[in-house]
Structures are given as structure tokens and as C-alpha cells.
Amino acid sequence: MDADVVVIGAGALGLSTALHCALAGRSVVVAERGTAGSQASGRAAGLFKSVQADELRTRLARRSIARAASFGDWAGVPLEVARSGSFLIARTAQHREYLARELAQSRGWGADVREADPATVAERVSFYRAVREEFALWCPEDIYIAEPTALIEAYLAACRLRGVVVAENEPVTGIPVTGGRVTGVQTAGRAITAPVVVDAAGGWVRQVAELAGAPVPLAPVRHQLLITGPDPGIDPADPIVRVVDAAVYLRPSRGGLMFGGFEADPLPLDPRQQPPSFTTDDLPLDQIVLRNLAAQVSAEVPAAGTAPVAEHRGGLFTMSPDGRFVAGPVPDLTGLWVASGCNGSGFSSSPALGEALATWITTGAPPPGMAALSPARFGTLPDDALIARGLWQYAHYYDPAPAGQPETVSRGT
Numbered sequence: 346m347d348a349d350v351v352v353i354g355a356g357a358l359g360l361s362t363a364l365h366c367a368l369a370g371r372s373v374v375v376a377e378r379g380t381a382g383s384q385a386s387g388r389a390a391g392l393f394k395s396v397q398a399d400e401l402r403t404r405l406a407r408r409s410i411a412r413a414a415s416f417g418d419w420a421g422v423p424l425e426v427a428r429s430g431s432f433l434i435a436r437t438a439q440h441r442e443y444l445a446r447e448l449a450q451s452r453g454w455g456a457d458v459r460e461a462d463p464a465t466v467a468e469r470v471s472f473y474r475a476v477r478e479e480f481a482l483w484c485p486e487d488i489y490i491a492e493p494t495a496l497i498e499a500y501l502a503a504c505r506l507r508g509v510v511v512a513e514n515e516p517v518t519g520i521p522v523t524g525g526r527v528t529g530v531q532t533a534g535r536a537i538t539a540p541v542v543v544d545a546a547g548g549w550v551r552q553v554a555e556l557a558g559a560p561v562p563l564a565p566v567r568h569q570l571l572i573t574g575p576d577p578g579i580d581p582a583d584p585i586v587r588v589v590d591a592a593v594y595l596r597p598s599r600g601g602l603m604f605g606g607f608e609a610d611p612l613p614l615d616p617r618q619q620p621p622s623f624t625t626d627d628l629p630l631d632q633i634v635l636r637n638l639a640a641q642v643s644a645e646v647p648a649a650g651t652a653p654v655a656e657h658r659g660g661l662f663t664m665s666p667d668g669r670f671v672a673g674p675v676p677d678l679t680g681l682w683v684a685s686g687c688n689g690s691g692f693s694s695s696p697a698l699g700e701a702l703a704t705w706i707t708t709g710a711p712p713p714g715m716a717a718l719s720p721a722r723f724g725t726l727p728d729d730a731l732i733a734r735g736l737w738q739y740a741h742y743y744d745p746a747p748a749g750q751p752e753t754v755s756r757g758t
């Protein structure tokens with residue numbers, strides 16, 4: 346079988362890249378080890394966030410919001426989004442300062458962000474009760490997709506409309522290289538010839554790149570959330586709430602509340618050190634982590650820690666040393682590209698990131714700013730340093746960076 350582009354992995358990043366390559370007129374095959382969206386993407390909270398740590402990510406995030414909200418217009422397939430808006434809340438002086446900085450910064454980068462008084466938060470959010478002095482930002486652009494599989498289904502349908510072949514249960518087992526160029530992929534059942542191969546294998550991105558002998562510096566780290574049982578006191582029209590000093594996020598879900606957060610001592614997990622059959626279903630989950638995070642907002646959102654749990658799920662983030670996406674051509678190996686380094690926001694950034702990557706692949710020129718996401722930017726980094734930096738990024742998701750490291754804060758979900 347031949348194609349212009351083979352994408353490895355049918356998660357949000359792989360499918361968006363495939364769709365946009367097809368929209369640019371390329372023939373595309375997606376090879377997926379299991380089923381589309383079965384790993385990180387199908388377990389995401391579905392949150393989109395316009396406030397980001399730098400201008401490029403703000404641009405990608407806002408473009409993604411616009412593209413998700415208008416999916417039917419450009420992709421020809423309906424997609425329902427909740428235009429809920431979101432509150433960012435800080436309860437400490439340090440985090441208040443931090444949000445004030447984000448307000449100025451994000452506005453400078455074009456995002457619609459406004460200071461909100463506590464009365465507005467109380468009026469708009471049924472599940473959050475302010476008990477101390479707080480500082481809040483209102484982000485009207487923010488949206489969520491109630492069930493993450495809806496975005497995957499929409500990408501799949503749009504891909505099929507454009508003739509993309511999505512081959513499920515077809516793991517890639519080899520990436521042949523001839524004279525410094527990749528020539529396609531070998532799957533469990535066949536060879537697919539293509540001049541361009543995109544590694545969008547999520548938590549497995551390193552081992553897939555290693556099939557071509559390429560190092561990709563990413564550290565997979567566990568992330569979890571829970572959904573409480575239905576509660577008539579929770580208004581399904583409520584906005585998203587992120588309490589930055591507690592590193593937690595909340596939104597209405599299935600009549601209950603979705604609650605997730607970022608622990609200070611996260612769990613790295615490298616699928617390369619697991620049995621070959623390892624999938625996200627084998628990831629050890631730990632509800633105590635979420636209960637401890639919920640305790641930090643127990644006065645404001647008692648339900649987060651006490652309501653019966655209807656679903657507890659988790660998956661792997663791919664954390665990069667600087668908290669930014671890893672997307673672009675692999676150095677010294679013509680034809681191999683990476684779409685990864687989600688740092689917790691690969692689901693919500695997938696519309697714009699896939700679009701930008703496809704433009705780069707099909708025109709040969711990186712769209713403005715994208716060259717900064719090159720997989721080459723870290724040089725060679727030993728694994729322990731890579732993991733330590735990835736864990737730091739995860740643990741400081743909503744936190745100020747220490748002095749001298751302002752650019753290393755990662756904030757997505």
C-alpha cells in the first residue's frame with residue numbers, strides 16, 4: 346500500500362494531523378495499534394483554555410477553540426461544544442499576583458480575559474462557594490467538549506469524508522530507513538510506503554521513534570480525574586472552574602461534577618519498561634491522589650471530596666522538559682515527523698496543532714512560531730534529567746515558575 350503520509354496513532358493529535366494533510370490534498374493512512382481514541386484522548390477532561398503561558402500557545406489554543414466551535418463549517422461534520430466560559434481562581438496573595446500577570450499577558454496576546462468579582466463567581470457557579478478572599482478571572486472564550494470521544498468521532502468521520510484510511514488494530518512494528526530517509530512503515534500485517542511518517546503515538550511516542558533510531562525527548566506522566574454521581578444541585582450550564590493555588594479543575598459532567606488536578610509528586614510511567622501489551626487500561630489509578638487534592642478545596646467544593654464517584658479514569662501525558670509541544674521534523678532523518686509533547690493540552694490544542702503541522706509538512710515551511718516546537722531543541726538529554734524536568738512541569742501546572750525560569754511554566758488543561 347502507498348500513501349503520501351502515514352500517521353502512527355489515532356488519538357486527537359494524529360487524527361487532526363491526518364485530517365489536515367487530507368484537506369491539503371494528500372493521501373493519508375493512519376495506523377492505530379488499538380482503536381481510535383482508546384488511550385489518552387478518549388479519557389481527557391475535554392477542557393479548552395485560552396489563557397496560556399506564551400504567545401504561540403495562546404494563538405494555538407484560541408485557534409483551536411475557534412476551530413472546535415466551527416467544526417461543522419470547515420470539516421463538514423457536526424461537533425457539539427459547551428460554550429461555558431471559565432473562571433480562574435486564586436486564593437493566595439502569590440497566586441493572585443500570578444493571575445494578575447496572566448491577565449495582562451493574555452490580553453496582550455489577544456485573549457478575552459476579564460477580572461471578575463467574587464459576587465459574579467457566586468452568581469454563575471452553583472458548585473463553588475467562596476469562603477475566603479479570592480481573586481478571579483473570567484475567560485469567556487473557554488469551552489469544553491462534554492465527552493472526549495465526540496471529538497475523536499468527529500475527526501474520524503471528517504477523515505473518512507476525505508478518503509483517509511484509518512486502520513485500527515494495526516500496530517506499527519517497524520519504520521524502514523534508507524539513505525537517511527524513512528520510506529514508510531511496517532505494521533503487523535503489511536508494509537505501507539510513504540515519504541512522510543508522523544509519529545503521533547502519545548505515551549508510546551519514544552518507542553515508535555526508536556523504530557527509526559530517532560530519540561524523542563518526552564516523559565510520560567500519569568494524570569487522573571473523577572466524575573461524581575448526579576446531583577440536582579449542580580447546574581449543567583455552569584462554567585469550568587480552575588483553582589490555581591490548589592492545582593485543580595472542575596466542570597459539570599453527566600449531572601455530576603468532573604474533578605481533576607495536578608499532584609506535587611506525580612507518577613512517571615514509561616511504556617518501554619512495561620510488557621509489550623501495556624495499554625492505558627493497565628495504568629495503576631490512585632483515588633487517594635484525587636481525594637488529597639479535593640481536600641484543598643473542601644470548603645469551596647465539598648462535593649469534590651465527598652460525593653460518590655461514578656467514574657475514575659486516567660491516562661498518560663507526554664511531558665517535555667520545557668512544557669511546550671514537541672512537533673515538527675525529526676533532525677537528521679528526512680521524512681519522520683513528531684506530533685506530541687502534549688503537556689496536558691494535546692486534546693484541546695489538536696485542531697490548531699494538527700493544522701499547523703500539516704501546513705509545515707505539505708508546504709515545507711513552518712507556520713509562524715512553529716519552528717520553536719522542533720524535537721531538536723533539547724539536544725541530548727539523559728533520561729533522569731528528562732523525567733525530572735517533565736515531572737517539574739507537571740507539578741507546576743498552575744504555579745508560578747521560580748525566579749529565572751519564567752518560561753518553563755506549563756499551563757493547559
Ligand SMILES: Cc1cc2nc3c(=O)[nH]c(=O)nc-3n(C[C@H](O)[C@H](O)[C@H](O)COP(=O)(O)OP(=O)(O)OC[C@H]3O[C@@H](n4cnc5c(N)ncnc54)[C@H](O)[C@@H]3O)c2cc1C
Nearest residue numbers: 354356358378385386390391392517547660687690691693
Ligand atoms: C485524565 C486526563 C484528562 C485530560 N484532560 C485534558 C483536557 O481537558 N484538555 C486537553 O487538552 N488535554 C487533556 N488531557 C491530555 C490529552 O488527553 C492528551 O494531550 C491528548 O489526548 C494526546 O493525544 P495523542 O494523540 O498524542 O495521544 P493518544 O490519544 O494517546 O493517542 C496515541 C495513539 O497512538 C497509538 N499507538 C501507540 N503505539 C502505536 C504503534 N506502535 N502503532 C500504531 N499506533 C500506536 C495508541 O494506541 C494511541 O491510540 C487529559 C489527559 C488525561 C489522561
